[in-house]
């Protein structure tokens with residue numbers, strides 16, 4: 001461990017999506033960087049479904065062997081009638097999330113960042129412009145708190161905290177052959193998943209089935225699985241792992257910075273209040289935060305929070321959508337709405353931010369992809385654990 005006499009330029013708390021991308025960028029730009037994480041290793045006890053929207057995949061190029069491309073969303077009404085959504089040029093990536101995190105950690109280290117595992121942040125005090133970390137023999141000129149929804153950095157420095165959460169839980173299956181891997185299967189149902197939705201998603205090596213519910217509610221995974229058993233046949237597959245966690249749903253925390261300290265990712269509430277997606281923003285704002293910290297420390301650039309503030313999402317429309325979801329409309333209303341064009345339009349925009357395939361059915365879209373020899377029509381690579 002580095003001597004306290006020689007502080008790191010930047011210490012990042014949290015070795016996950018936001019922290020590792022920030023570490024790589026800051027180290028590439030020549031800062032001395034250490035990342036602290038309470039976990040024993042990267043990818044340990046992943047607590048996310050890990051689906052990447054296209055914009056996340058555009059932000060950070062992830063090795064294709066760690067992902068599976070999914071073009072469609074099959075959206076089920078409570079009656080189990082479904083509509084298929086897709087948009088040419090758009091896709092989701094389901095991921096082997098533990099190995100994506102290991103890969104991100106390796107990238108950060110290759111750039112020169114040092115990652116310290118089993119190193120829990122428990123506070124830091126500032127003396128003569130340098131932060132000294134309690135219980136750890138390290139010091140830093142700048143701290144980036146990328147330590148998730150219940151950030152200890154936010155607590156230690158009196159910053160804003162997340163107070164509204166979705167709660168998600170899911171199980172991973174091997175051999176769930178009845179889940180059509182061309183789609184993310186999403187279930188709108190106010191009885192099963194009030195305030196959010198249920199999902200089944202085939203990843204590169206396992207299939208995840210789970211649900212999240214709105215603030216103040218508890219997810220009932222058993223009930224969701226029982227209700228969707230006829231569609232997917234979980235009882236014929238093998239459950240191999242469970243994941244669960246809390247997803248900030250209240251928008252940006254305030255304040256999210258103080259002199260020499262900044263929050264990013266879930267710690268800062270940088271998660272879409274409507275969809276619960278946070279990885280794209282963790283990638284984008286993790287990288288930007290590191291660039292601005294480097295500009296500030298190396299070139300006397302503006303204080304990073306001042307430079308970053310205009311780039312932050314306001315989430316105005318998504319907060320409105322969260323309010324509507326929190327009301328958990330009655331199931332017959334959802335059944336009716338999903339049959340109507342305006343709701344299909346809205347769903348198309350929530351998932352793809354753009355129009356569907358102008359008169360194409362999903363089958364025709366796929367046939368066109370196949371004729372073009374698209375990668376997803378070739379056999380998917382099989383991953384070995386720890387690859």
Ligand SMILES: Cc1cc2nc3c(=O)[nH]c(=O)nc-3n(C[C@H](O)[C@H](O)[C@H](O)COP(=O)(O)OP(=O)(O)OC[C@H]3O[C@@H](n4cnc5c(N)ncnc54)[C@H](O)[C@@H]3O)c2cc1C
Nearest residue numbers: 014016017018038048049051121148168245265266278279
């Ligand atoms: C069930 C579930 C499903 C989700 N599915 C998706 C999805 O499919 N797509 C999507 O885009 N988003 C999804 N999200 C949201 C997404 O996972 C988060 O937005 C994303 O993980 C945020 O990344 P982060 O780096 O900010 O924080 P995190 O991934 O939460 O990482 C925080 C890190 O900080 C470490 N840490 C915490 N406290 C300390 C401490 N005191 N000292 C040292 N280290 C500490 C933790 O060990 C962890 O490694 C989901 C969330 C949940 C809970």
